[in-house]
Amino acid sequence: MDRSDLLSKAMFWMQARGWRHKLAKRRGYEQSLFEHSLIELDVLIELFPILAGPRHYGLSEAEKKILAVAVLVHDVGKETEAWQAYIRDPKPDLWVSHVTSELTRMVVPGLCTALGLEELGEPVQRIMAHCAEFHHSQPGRSDGAIIEAMLTGGSDRFLTLAYLVKGLDHLCSAASAAEAEDVVVGDPELSRHLKVARHEVLMRGVSTTFLHHATQTAFQQRGWKPFLYFSTATVYAADPTEAPTEPTAEEIRAALKKETDAAIAGDVTQLMVGSPTGNILPKPDLFSFPESRKYLQSAGKKISPLSFARKPLRAKRKVVEDYWKLKGRSAIPTDTQVEEEAGRISVAQPEMLVFKFFKAMMDPEKVEAISADGAALARKLYEQSFGRGSWAALQSTSTIMPAKDMARTVDYFWALLGSAVGRPQNETVETIHPDERQEILINLLDGIAQQVFTAIDKPSPRAALSQKMAEAFSGDLLKPTAVGNVQALAQKQLDHYARSKPFAGKESAKGIYFCPICNAPFDLKKKEGIKASADFIDNPQTHTNRGVAYGSFGYIMVCASCYYERLLLQTLLGSRPAEMITLLPRLNLGPGKGKQLIRKVREWTETAKAQMRGDTGNLESGFSFGFTDQAARHLGERDPFSLEPEELPSIFSYRFTTDTQKKRRQEAMKRLKEEFDEDLNALKIACEQSFATWEEAVQALIDNRIDQQDCRAIRREVFRLYETIHLICQTPNLIFIPLSYEVAVGNDESETSKGLRRLYVALLLSLVFDASVAIHKEGDPVDFQGKAGAAYVPPVPAVRSLVEYDWLPITEAKQWLVAIGAASQLVRDSGLPARSALYQILAADPPEKMARRIEEGGGKNLTAHHLRLIERLPGFHAIRS
Known part of the structure; x- marks a missing residue:
């Protein structure tokens, strides 16, 4: 079986049945039926080289296909409206089963056709259905299925395959890496044929992506293969007959040092020279x-x-x-x-x-x-x-x-x-x-x-920096590592906190401190911390309750790990980001889908950056996450679940006004004439091209047909061709997209409106990439561990009150995406203050009053288009539900 082809066909079949917007799991976390079933198939294929081996199950090609179909259809009963209503109800009156034998048996032939497995006969297809149903059975309930499977051409291998489907479902349904490991250890059908291990980390920031990758590298060098990714952990498998061992802390640190060496090896000149009126050398650790x-x-x-x-x-x-x-x-x-x-x-x-x-x-x-x-x-x-x-x-x-x-x-x-x-x-x-x-x-x-x-x-300081970073960041590794006495550690931290209070806001070699960012205790005399500066943390002189309530307060002190985290981020980007987009699994990811996620995010960001650099030759359009009205118009009536990542750059593009384009052309011509002293021949010689007029030269510049260095600099400066999004991506566990500018229409927009625009972008990315997405200020605390949904709702009181969630559920993602998009398109005609219009429209009660507002306040004629947009507002649905 070709893995890529099988996964692709399976995804097409599931999407056609609407599984991307249907729930499969809702137990402290959310997972769509599409994700859950795909992960099980993905993990199964990844484990086939071990499980199918002659020293284990010795699976035939036909049996592999039976398992593949069975894991895909084992939860098909969850697609029914009755079960979807049950899982979405926080307090259901009656339990609803999702085991529907008739539906399971009905869909198997069609799925076999969709996967290109038509050669499997009807008896085998019936065994597939039995395998799928068996894992839901309780003692005694599966007897009929077993007998029927035997009578229709099956054998005792049916039970073997059925138990594998059952074990795999429990493994992929685990809420954490530790629980997944326990499932394998506690399941004799899996534990005899699989040896599993895991690594777990504390989530700090971009350094966490490097720690994930370094730890994964160390495990793979020891013969382990990653097969299940969580945001803070990865589960590995190996053939138990090969007696694999886990990597040591020293091996992981060595891999992490190599990762950070590569990360900080670029040109950091622009970071080295600070403010003429302040610290001229703000980052001595980067000095080479x-x-x-x-x-x-x-x-x-x-x-x-x-x-x-x-x-x-x-x-x-x-x-x-x-x-x-x-x-x-x-x-x-x-x-x-x-x-x-x-x-x-x-x-x-x-x-x-x-x-x-x-x-x-x-x-x-x-x-x-x-x-x-x-x-x-x-x-x-x-x-x-x-x-x-x-x-x-x-x-x-x-x-x-x-x-x-x-x-x-x-x-x-x-x-x-x-x-x-x-x-x-x-x-x-x-x-x-x-x-x-x-x-x-x-x-x-x-x-x-x-x-x-x-x-x-x-x-040089930079030559030693990667080792210091590796030692600091490896402290975030929870497993594999030596397990200490948790109670003793907690008591030590409490004592440290009590003793640190008098030193908060004061720099002292004898001081002991508690990091205000990550809550880690540290001592300055051991060089475990540093005085914070505005270069990498906002308001470092702001008084905190961790200090005494009287006396002077200088600068807060932060631990070395938090300092290196911000230093690493600025080294990668060349500056501090305004905001951060974070993508992570809603629960977990299989290896195939994980690689696909990385590839698609990279392709999207590279396409967007090429547009920002003007590589396409189209300088009439720009790229912005803030213009949600334009994004909603480009999205139109399309189902966001059907969008491909390569469509995102066009969704978030906007066209410059004719006046702006004219002014930029004039500025480009002025700059060219200044650079070449009004001598068109000098320009021709420098560019090794022929231009009849200055206008023709400007058009060649716009079309990206001039490769001369000075001309390219003029093109970049005049047309503002700068990359404003970046990508920090190592493994599927955690992906960061730092933004140079915040998601907003203008600087004077209210925080509530900005928050709603961030939510819109997060929702769209979540639906396209099947991931949980948060857009937040760099350094702002976000509860990623408590995530249970599609998109993080910005912590703006008005937005949280309107949406009523911290993380918006998958089941409501599309509705709110459509509502915010509709409200964005109504802003211009509403006559409301631009600063707060987006929120006022979404909060309108009843929403029908927006019709009068458009006619009276906006001075516009009410159209059918306005009415369609008003019908998409959240209050309109609430009134009629």
Whole structure:
């Protein structure tokens, strides 16, 4: 049997019967009939190489097909309206059975045809039905089925196959990985032929995806195969005759180090240089000695050489007077002198930041590897280049202060003879062209730095970072690991919490702390934590109840694991995300569906990113999750369950206005003329193409037919061609899609409206990918362990009150998707304030009053289209239900 072909045909058959929107399980979690049946078939196929082997069941090809059909139809009775009403009722009056022999036997022939198994005769098909029914039986109830199976061509193998179907159903219905492991251990039909193990983790964030993958790699290297994925765990199987053993903690850490090595190996230059007015080196752990020159160059680009010169005369005078005082000049400068000095200071500002970053990277308190010996050598080399006292002057500077930085750093450099820097034609360095002068400065400072790095003979901070991350993140591994005394651990944490209260909001080497993010206890003296900064956590100076109610409060302290989590995320993205889309199994996933999920999510995000980059040549449309009205129009009357992932980019696309397109074309032409000095021939030569007019050149630029570097930069900047979604995906357990912008129409939209738009997008993705989906702020706590539904409802009081769920059930997903889409399309004609119109329409009671609102408040004629949209609002259904 071809696995991919069989799964594909099975999915088509189940979807045709409407199983994607019908429930199979609702016991603290939700799972559709489609998912549940597909997972069982998927797991069965994955385990065939072991179970079908001669040392175990020795299954024939016909028996494999019997099992495949049986697991697909064993719950067919759950598709009936009576059973669906029963499972959806939170307090049903009567129990309703889903064992319907007639329906089971009726669908088997059609399913065999759908799967391409027509060659199986009627007796075999009847055995398939018996196998499917048997697992629901209680003692004595299956006797008739057994006798009939024997009389119609079956054998005692029927019982073997039936028990396998029963065991597999219990295995795939387990609510957790631990329960799944217990099912196998407690089932003699499975335990004699399968050895199972599992890994479990605490969910922290993007690092969890790397921990999942590293642990899976370690298990596979020991001969295990993953066959059931949960959001926080994976269950593995192996042939018990091969006596497999679980990987050690050291093997998992080694695999995790390899994963993080690859993750942080990219270019992090844009993350290294911080704020000119704040921390210039915010992420010293990412510092790589060989890349110091790139960091210095980036620092020089952080500020414009014209910014200070553009300030008002009054502001410039204050700085110039301070500068003269530092230089020992007591006179009051004239306006002309102020402008002259301001021009010098303005041009020097990029060099000030180069000095500032050099100072930071030579500071042992920031870059520990430098040490006191390295700092002493840096001082010696620096003063050899810039003169006695220059090092002390450099150390006297802090955040950028133009007067002080000019006097204490730049003047020392500019006063050097030109011959001292290889420019004998210039009397002093000050007379060298600014661009060349900055490059000379970078060469000087990087030369000093490289000598220091060589002398200290220590690895870069980034070289040691992956090991630190691996050690921190492996602490989230719950199994396999040594099991300690849970009560003793709980008592230790309580004691730690009580002792940590006086230290909350205070940085002390003797302090003990409780991480406000993950609740882990840690000590600073053991380097288990760090002072939080606004660079990776919002409002780090906000007082918390974990501290005492009186006295000063500085910065909160976070554990190393939470710090590395945010550092890893920013390293992967290059910045902090605005929001995060999280996809995870509603309960569990089989290996085939898991691979398919990863592939489809990757294909969708890559297609969307190609559209954002303008690779398609279509610059008339953009991509946004916020325009839910456009998405609803594109979706139209189509059933969201029938959507394919490749259709999502077009669903979330929107067309730019004619005015916007015109302005961008004009801007593109202006930029091209500026770049090539109004010389069309120069553009032709640079691009190695022929253009009759500038308009023709702009069209070629839009069509993505110009490959010249400067032109591509103009195209990217003018048409805003930037990727705003990303993908962090290692295994099917957990998938993250970070967003550069929040899901919203505009910045002034209310949090309630934004929450409803996030819910709409989450619902659509959930129905397309058959996964639980949450869209949330990065760092916001989300109860993933308590998930029981299709989509996470944003924790906005008005939204939660309207929807009445924390996680919206699968059974109501389509209804709310349609309702929010309809309300989004009514916003423009409603005449309601744009900030809150979406919520007001959805909350309208009764919804029919929106008809009058459109006519009176919106000044529009009520149309049949308006009425169709109003009928889709949630209150309309509630009134008539």
